[in-house]
Amino acid sequence: MKHIDIFTSDVLLKINASSIKYFLAIDFLYEIDHRSGKNKFQLLDDRLEVLIAKKVPGKWLTLEV
């Protein structure tokens, strides 16, 4: 079983899979709703799908700072 540590705050997403030495940090330009029940993190065969709700619905021009 792969151990993946996922952390989300209002403008940050951190993913750390130490077993495969993988680290990802995304600094969102706008705030996300990191406590939303709609947020979903699903580990598939060869990828990790991440679904995070926006704090304010609308179109983002860019994802990161």
Place this chain on the structure above:
Amino acid sequence: MSKPELMKRRTDSIDRFNAQEKKLEEESKSKKYQLETKAVNDQMELERHQRKTIKHSMKAQLETAKDDLFKDLEEVNQADAKLLGSKKEAEKVFKAAEKRVQDYGESNLTRQRAEYDQTRSEDIFGADDVANHNEVPFKKYEAHEEIGQC
């Protein structure tokens, strides 16, 4: 955005996250305490209500029993009043009953004495009856003589 600014932005975001977590934890504790207090108060209120209900029920039972008792007493009093009418009537009835008992006693004694006298005069032989009987030979025995078989 420079890297120090970016790191500061991340640190601030994590601090906000931790502050939110702490706040949520305190709210959860407070909510838990409120729920426990409410549960205790509800339980106390329930027990108070039960005690009140039991007290009212006992009082109602007592009142019902007293009403029944007074009702029975009233019926007895009415029956007594109907039977005796008044105190004078009661004394009259009592005296009449006493006289009946006395009369019965006297009449019974008189009757018994009359029956005894009748029985004695008809069925029992007296000394005169035997002494005056002339047809049957009669022998007088002295005390030292044997009477023999009759």
